Amino acid sequence: MAPADLGTASSDTRTTVNSTAVLDAAMTLFAQRGYHGTALSQVAEALGIRTPSLYNHMRSKQELLQRIVSDTTEGVLEDFRLAVEGVADPVERLRRATRVYALRHATHRREALIVNRDTTSLDEPARSEQQELRRRHEHALRGIITEGVAAGTLNVDSPALASFAIREMCVSIARWFREDGPFTAEQVADQYSGFALQIAGAR
C-alpha cells in the first residue's frame, strides 16, 4: 500500500475535482453574486466540469450554503471562546473578542459575505438554527459590555446599541478589506478592537 497517501485525490494524468474544490468554487461565486444570483452552471464552469458532475461531490446547492454558513458560525463561536477564556477583565475580554471577530472577517471574507447576505436563503430548520447561534454570539458580546459598565471600566448608554455597532462594524470589514491593500489583517484587527473599546467608552 502507498506509505503516506493523503486524502486529496491528485492523480497523475487526470485532474479531478473533489468536494473541497466544489465548496471553494461555490464560496467564491456566492460571495461575489449571492446565493440566488449564482447558478450551478457557473460553479461547474469555474471547475472545468459540466453541471451534473457537481452532484458527484455534493448533495444539493442548498447543502453547499448550509455547510458554508454553519462552518463559519461554529468558527466564530469557537474563536470567541478561545479568545476570552481565562481572561477576567471586561475591557481586555472585549478587546480580545472583537480582535478575533474582526480578524476572522478580514481573513475569511468570502464566508463572511455569504453569511451576512444569504443566511435568509437557508431552508428551515437551518435558518432558525443559524439565527439562534448568531444570537448567542451577540448576547455574549453584550454581556461583556454589561459587565464592564457594572465594573465602571466601560461606559455606554446602552450595551445593546454598542454591541450592535461593534459587531456590525467588524462584519463589514469583509466588504472592503483586500489582502493586497495597505493594511494586514492583523493591523486592521488591532485598529478595530481599539475602535470597539472607544465605542464602549473604555477609560
Place this chain on the structure above:
Amino acid sequence: MAPADLGTASSDTRTTVNSTAVLDAAMTLFAQRGYHGTALSQVAEALGIRTPSLYNHMRSKQELLQRIVSDTTEGVLEDFRLAVEGVADPVERLRRATRVYALRHATHRREALIVNRDTTSLDEPARSEQQELRRRHEHALRGIITEGVAAGTLNVDSPALASFAIREMCVSIARWFREDGPFTAEQVADQYSGFALQIAGAR
C-alpha cells in the same frame, strides 16, 4: 368636471394599482429576500394582481431595482450636503454627517438593505455609476476626518479605516433597527454619531 380630483386613480368598484404601489411592494420583498430571491409573481401576489399586469406600471424587474438604488443614493448625498453646509468645524461636520447617515438607515431600512445587498445585481452601466456615487460619499466623509486630524481636533491612525468603520456601522443599523423597538430612530442616530466621534478620536 370633478373639482378636486387627485392623480391617484381610486375607482369605485375596482381596486387599482399604481407604479408607486408596485415599487413599494417590490421594495419590501427585495429587502426581505433579495433581488434574485424575489420573483415578480410574489410582487404581483402582494398587490393582488397577476404577474403580467405589473408591466402596466413598470418596464422591467431591473428597472425597479435601479429606481430603488439610485433614488436612495441620491438621497444620501443630498442628506450629506444639507447636513454639513455652512458648518466649518470638522468635529461638528462629522457629527452631523454621521447623524443623518445613521438616521436614514433607521428610517429607510428597506432601501438601505437593498442598496447594500443588491447593488451588484444592477446591469451595467448602472452598477458602475452607483459605485462611483457611493465612493463620492465615502471620500467626503474621509475628507472630514482628514481635516479634523490636521486641525488636531480628531485623532486616528488612518482616516480611511475610521471612515470605513463609521460608515459601515451606520449602514447596518438597517439590519437590526425596529420601529417598535426600545429606541427611536433619532435616539439611535444620536448615539451612533457619538460612536463615530469616539472612533475618530474626538477630544
Place this chain on the structure above:
DNA sequence: TGTGCTAACAAACGGTACTTAGCATACCGT
C-alpha cells in the same frame, strides 16, 4: 352615444434553473 385610455386578464414563449437517470471510463486493491 361613442371614442380613447388605462389597467386588468389569460395564454403562451423562450430561457434557464436544479436535479435525476443512464452510461462510459479511469483508477485501485486484490
Place this chain on the structure above:
DNA sequence: ACGGTATGCTAAGTACCGTTTGTTAGCACA
C-alpha cells in the same frame, strides 16, 4: 486480470421565471 468505486459525460425531466401578446372591462370626456 478483474470487479468495485469514483468521476465524468449526455440527455432529459420538471419547474419556474421574466416577458410579450392579444383581449376585455371600466372610466373620462366630448
